[in-house]
Amino acid sequence: MNRNEIVQSVIDCGIVAIVRVKKPGPLVEVAQALKKGGVTALEFTLNTPGALEAITATREALPDAIVGAGTVLTAEQCRDACEAGAQIIVSPGTVKEVIEVAHEYDRVAIPGAFTPTEIMTALDWGGDIIKLFPAKSGGVEYVKEILAPLDHVKLLPTGGVTPENVGKFFKAGVCGVGVGGGLVTDLMVEDRDFDEITYRARRLKGAIDNSRGIDHDTL
Numbered sequence: 001m002n003r004n005e006i007v008q009s010v011i012d013c014g015i016v017a018i019v020r021v022k023k024p025g026p027l028v029e030v031a032q033a034l035k036k037g038g039v040t041a042l043e044f045t046l047n048t049p050g051a052l053e054a055i056t057a058t059r060e061a062l063p064d065a066i067v068g069a070g071t072v073l074t075a076e077q078c079r080d081a082c083e084a085g086a087q088i089i090v091s092p093g094t095v096k097e098v099i100e101v102a103h104e105y106d107r108v109a110i111p112g113a114f115t116p117t118e119i120m121t122a123l124d125w126g127g128d129i130i131k132l133f134p135a136k137s138g139g140v141e142y143v144k145e146i147l148a149p150l151d152h153v154k155l156l157p158t159g160g161v162t163p164e165n166v167g168k169f170f171k172a173g174v175c176g177v178g179v180g181g182g183l184v185t186d187l188m189v190e191d192r193d194f195d196e197i198t199y200r201a202r203r204l205k206g207a208i209d210n211s212r213g214i215d216h217d218t219l
Contacts (some may be wrong), residue, residue: 002106010041028061029194035062044058046081085197098111110131113132113134147173
């Protein structure tokens with residue numbers, strides 16, 4: 001897939017699952033559990049042990065999923081992630097060199113920003129989707145305020161998103177959401193509780209589909 005196709009796949013899914021754990025674990029199985037619940041786009045944060053290897057292995061195991069790297073802070077990290085097969089490059093902030101390297105590999109850059117100025121800078125530097133982080137600080141009302149003048153921005157709020165409020169984010173105009181602990185926790189991975197991960201993924205994806213007018217079993 002090229003960059004535009006990856007962006008569209010992320011938007012179609014509506015969720016980028018954030019897999020961040022402190023100890024080595026069955027990360028491919030986590031990705032499979034998420035996909036079983038309908039979440040087909042995910043990132044392994046680079047401060048997760050074995051993240052690069054998990055990206056490569058998951059791309060092989062789930063060729064129709066969108067697999068990326070999160071917490072990408074430097075151009076070198078971005079290059080390593082792209083070489084491992086990452087299709088999306090997600091950062092907590094905006095680093096111009098990270099975006100440039102991602103585009104060298106025809107990968108999607110999702111830089112983080114919060115204020116209007118930061119968002120506009122991220123766009124000017126080539127961000128394909130803008131991660132609004134931390135979205136919990138402003139919530140849905142802040143998203144509405146941001147998207148009133150910046151309605152052309154593909155905004156991905158991350159932090160504080162739940163099945164109960166996710167529909168409000170989409171009605172406010174976001175293209176997707178980033179969700180971490182609401183889908184995957186250290187304890188779930190340690191206990192290999194893949195059924196719970198699938199359940200949470202299905203519930204969140206169902207709430208998004210319902211807000212989009214798509215029939216979906218949320219149970």
